[in-house]
Amino acid sequence: MQKSQLPIGIFDSGLGGLTVVRQIIKQLPYEDILYFGDLARLPYGIKSQNQIIKFSRDNAEFLMRLGIKALVIGCNSSASAIGFGFKQSFHFPVIDVIEPAVRKAAVSTQNQKIGIIGTQATIESGAYEKKIRTFDRQIKTFVKACPLFVPMVEEGRFRDKVAREAIKGYLSFFKKSGIDTLILGCTHYPLLKSSIQKFMGKKIKIIDSAEPTTFLLKDILLKHRLQKTGSTRGVLRLYLSDQPRHFLRLGERFLGQKLRFVESVQMKERSNERRWETCQI
């Protein structure tokens, strides 16, 4: 098979990466997508950097074995834990969700004050602040971990009273700090975007990584002549490491399409090797 005809791989701990898939389907409708959701070990954001790196490698290698032409790390906790060496260790382009969002935020801010929200792991890693400094050392950053947002989204709570109180509790800090741009540093958070915008007010620019990440992906595919040719719409295949019922219900509602091609995977160990393998649900 020609390399350009291979699918794009993307992984996340759960549902969040679908916010990126949604954009890929919109902007690159002919591409096939393989999505890996590590439901068995979610959430990543409260785990240590070492655990997250191990998990990320398991997932990337699984998609690599299936055959992909590019990999999107659709999980900020992963993206903030892995280093440059991780990306270099694969023979296809690997892009993550941090740099595209930072680039967009740095262009977008007028008063050089950017807020960043994310999981405990992402915020503690300091990955966003470091990346912002490489663009513009004048920008002041304000950060806050919001550990309840992922379980809230996974439960489908986007705008109820609990969601509103949690948003108020976590984000009041940013109102005081005078930011004009807020990065949603977790791919789950776009599902809370309208509630967050409502709380923060219309003047605050809210950046999620799905759109800029997809632009970067498109750019890289074009540059490497990897864009799929043909005119049949691409297929989305899902591989999930635990029972998918809950994931499918929310995922379908969110993507606005039936998730038809779903397989279960299980961690298998043989001699010195451990890897995800597909299995019967």
Next chain:
Amino acid sequence: MQKSQLPIGIFDSGLGGLTVVRQIIKQLPYEDILYFGDLARLPYGIKSQNQIIKFSRDNAEFLMRLGIKALVIGCNSSASAIGFGFKQSFHFPVIDVIEPAVRKAAVSTQNQKIGIIGTQATIESGAYEKKIRTFDRQIKTFVKACPLFVPMVEEGRFRDKVAREAIKGYLSFFKKSGIDTLILGCTHYPLLKSSIQKFMGKKIKIIDSAEPTTFLLKDILLKHRLQKTGSTRGVLRLYLSDQPRHFLRLGERFLGQKLRFVESVQMKERSNERRWETCQI
């Protein structure tokens, strides 16, 4: 070493099992305790039954290899997933947190209406309702999964506005159903007990499993002549499968004592065997 001098083992996915440890220290102050917290794979309550059984076996076998005289399954999601065969497969008594709480609730109810709250996995398993029916078929049960309670507790939110709204959201249902007894079917929930009691009102009897489970443990140790002799206070040793900083901060606050003996464990695979092994943090 005499068998009675061995420690008691207990495992949970995270912090919750410490509610049981607190009672054990209070009621059996001379016993040594080995606590395993599977921070790397928490929370269990949103995972499938098969995953939880696998995790539970890993954890029980780790404690078994260290040498224990009895095992407490300090996690309701585990207790509701495993069967009788699991308990029988060890050469020491294995007790879980479900039966003692059910027994106490069945005695406690006056109007034969019992409410049960727990994680998604515990509620979906129907373990509490089945156990209640074995005691008294006349009792009506009302159940509700409360997926946000574990992450709330792990974040230290016991009585803030978010906690109050979540409690109201999940528990209003029980006010309408007219229960007089509510079982906290998750070892994390006792940390929310006073907020739950406040919302439900003083007339509702709230049952957590820590106290009745410890009574049962005491009873079994006496019956098997396994109670530790001597007059030096027991030692609590912790084994955690991910970085313990957050766990220790909340755990110390909760247990009211410094957690001094803490070791990290890591999953190791060799040929056809996989197991937790202690390692450097």
